[in-house]
Amino acid sequence: MTAKPDPLQSRAVLLGVSRYSYLEDLPGVADNLPALAEAVCGPFGWGLDAEHCSVVAEPASLEEMLEPVSMAAMSARDTLLVYYAGHGLLNRQQELHLGLRNSRVGRGRTAVPYAWLREAITEGRAQRHVIILDCCFSGRALGSMSGPGSLADQAWIDGSFLMAAAPETGPALDPPGERYTAFTGELLSTMEQGVPGAGMWLTMDDLYGHLRSVLTSKDRPTPQRRTRNRAGELVWGRNAGYERSFKRPAHLLATSSAWPDPDRFLDASEFIHALGVVRSISGLTQRELSSNSPTPLSEGSISRLLNRDDLPHRWTKTIEAYLSSCGIPDDHIERWKAAWERLRAASNHALSTVTPATTPEPDSSRSLRSRFKAIGLRKQSPTKRSSH
Template identity: 30%
Template sequence: MESDDAAILIGVSQYRDPSLLDVPAARNSLHAMHRLLTSPELCGWSDDQVHVLEDPAGATDVALELYRLAEKTTGTLLIYFVGHGVVSKSGALCLAAGDTQLRYPDLTGLEYDKVRSALLDSPAQVKLVILDCCYSGRIIHGLAGVGESQLVDSTDVRGVYTLTAADQVAHVPPRDETASTSFTQVLCDIVRSGIPGAPPTLALTDLYPKLKSTLKACGLPEPNHRVTDTVESYPFCRNVAYAGSTGFRLLPQEHVDHFLRIFAAQPRHDLTTESIERLEDWPGVYLLHRESSDAPEIVYVGRGDRSIAVRLGQHLRKISGRCHIDVRDFSFSYLKLDDDLSVLSPELLVLQHLHAQGCPPLWNNTGFGNNDAGRMRDSIQRSGDHFDVLHPIDLSWLVRFDAPVLKVTAHEMAAQLRAQLPYAFRIERREAELDEVGITLPESSLCADRAFRLLAAALGDSWQISALVGQVLMYRERGKRYPSAIRYYAGTRTITEMPEVCKTAGLPDEG
C-alpha cells in the first residue's frame, strides 16, 4: 500500500568494533529529531509517518527498511542519519551500523550509493536527506583529501534536498549524557526559535544560512547542502517567530476559536462497546479522556477520516489488552465534521490549543495510535515513555476455542489467537507446515501465555514465539533476540526477559 509521506530516522550510538567509538549523543539526537518532526507546532508529522531505527545492528536491515519505505512513498520522503560515517578505500561514504567494521566499511556499512539508489527509485515527489555523520580519531584522517565534489556527485538526484554536517563533526563532551550532536542540536534550536522576518513556513534552504552562521560562530565546522529542482521551497516546519501577516487565512482565527469552543462543550461517553455501537459511521475528531486521582485528563486527540466509531473501537480493543491500565477509567467525546479532514487536520488545531494551555495529551506521538508497521521495526528499542513500554501486552488475555472440538492444527490455533487477541500476532507464512502439526487443547478457554506454550511445544525448537511489549511474533528462527521482548517460547522452553526500559513499568503476568 502506498503512503503519502514517510520519514525514516536512523541513529547509531553503539558499535561492536572498538575502532569505532560509541556516540551517546547520537541517541539523544535521534530522539530530538523525532520530537521535532512530530511536534504539532513545528513540523506536524504524525507518529505513524515517522519510522525510527535506533541502534540497528546490521546495515542490511537498515537498507531493507529504507527501500521498503522509499518504494511506497508518493508524497514526501525524509531520511535522517546520525552516527559514524566511514569512507571506504574507493572514497565512498558508508553509514556505519552497529556491527560495521572500520576495516571493511563497504562490506559491513551502508554505502551512500544504496541510499541514492532508493531515492532514485522512489515515486516520492519531495525527498529530503539530512546526514549528521560523526567521525572520531582515525576516521577524520581517513576523510582527508575527499573533496566536496564527490558528495555532490552522489547526491545528484532530481527533487532532492541534501543537508549534511561537515566532515569533521565536533563531539559533545562525554560528561554531558543528555546532549545531542552539535549539528542536530543547532538545527533543532533554530526550528524551535524560528526566524524573525521570514515567511510563516520555513524550508530547509531558509534554515541553512542560520545553521551555517551559528555553527561558525561557535567555532564548529560548517555544514554543506545541495538542492535540485524546486524542492528548495518545500515547507519543512512552521516559523514560530512569524509575527503575522495581512495575507488571506483559509481558516480565520474566529472560526478556529468557535470550533474549539464547540468541541470542548461536547458530552463525554464511557469507552465501551455499547457507546461506540450507538455512533454512526461519520468522519470527525475525538478526544480520549482518562479519570485520575486528581482530575480527568485528555490523553489522546485523534480523527476518523471515514468513521469515528471504527477508530474508537480500535482504541478500546488496544487498551483492553494492556497491563497497568483499566479501560473503565476511559471516556470519549467527539464532534462530527463535514469537511475534508485530510486538508484541514482539525486534530492539529486541538493539539496546538492543548499545548498552548500547558496540558499536551500524554499519548500523542508516543506510539498509542500506531499500527503494526512490519518486521523491520521489531529490532527497535522503545523509549521509556512509549505506550508499549508503559502498558505492555497482557499475556493473561483469555482466548476461547470452538468447543467441543479441542483437537486443532497449529494453523487453526494460530488463526484463533490472531482473531481474538487485542494486539498484533504476526505469523510467518508457512501455512502448509502449520497444517501438519496437531495440538490437543486441554480446555476450550486458555490464556494467551498458556496457548503460546502449547503452540511452541507442538512446533518444536525450529520455531520461536517472541512476545514483545507491543505485539507477538511467530517465526521459524532460533535464538533470535529482540530489544523489546518480554517473553520467548521455543519448544518446551519459556524464557522471560525484562528490557531495561520496561523495569519501571513492570512485566505482564504469566497468567
C-alpha cells in the same frame, strides 16, 4: 506539487547508531532520534502521522538499515525524508559508508555503502527527497576527514535537497555534556525557537542558511548543502519565530493570556498558523489531543487541519474539538468561530468583486482539448566525543 509536503503522501525515516563495538560511542545520537521524530510530526514540522515516520535506532545489519527506507520510498508519493546520524567512514576508494554497530575503520564491508542507501531512496515514486546526514567520514573513525570529493558530492541524488553536517575536511561533533549532537541539536533548536525575521514558513534554504550562520558563529563545523530542481523552496515547517498578529510565549503556559488572539487574525494563513501555535502551547502530542477530545477526533483529522493552505470552508466539530482538547475555554472558542466567520465573509466578498475575464470567441479550428492545460498537481561522556 506545492512547496509544503502533503503529510498523508510523505514519509520520514530516521536512522541512528549510537553504540559501537569497535568505534567510540556517540551518546547524543540516541537522543537525536526521538526528539527529531516528535519535531517532524509536530505542528512546526511536516505534521506527519506517527505511522508515517519510522525511527530506526541501532540497526545492526545492512537489511535493518535499508529495508525501512525502501518501504517508505515505495509508499511516499510527495516527499521522502531520510536522516542518518552516526559514524561516517571511507573505504579505500574514498566512498562514503554509514556505520553500523560492528563497523571497523578501514573495513568497508562492515558498514553500509551510501550508494546502496541512495538506491533504496530512489527506487520509489516520491517527487522530492530530503537527505540529512549528521556524520563525518574519514580514514579513521575519529579525527579529521580527507578525500578528493566532498560528502555532499558523494551523497548526491538528482532532484533532492541534501544537507550534510560537516565539510570533508572536518569532523561532525558530539560534544561532551550536551544532549544532542552539535548539528542536530541546532536543528531542533531552530524548529523550537524559529528564525527571527523570516516568514511564516521556513524553507529548506531558510533552514540551511540559519544553521550555517549559527554553527559557524559558534566555531562548529560548517554544514553543506546540495539542491536542485528548486528543492530549496520545499517547506521544512512553520516558523516558530514568526511574529505578525501575536507572539509565541517564552514558555508553554496554557493560560488565557498566552493563547493567540483571534480578533487580530488578518487572513486565513494567520488562522491556520495560530492553530499550530495553540497545539504547541498546550504541550500535547496529536495522539494525546485525539485521546483527550470530548468528541471523536482522529490524529489524521488533526494533521489535515494543521496543514491546510486555506481557511476551512465550514466551521466543523473537528475545529471545536481540536481547540477544546488543546485547553481553549468555550467562550474563547466562540471568538475563534467569530474570527472564522469574519475571514470567510471577507474571502467571499473578495471573490464576488473580481471582474471576470473576457471569454474569447470559440475557434472552430481548435479542439476543446487544445484550449485548456491541466495543472499538475541525554547524556554526558567523561571523554571527548569530537567526531562521528
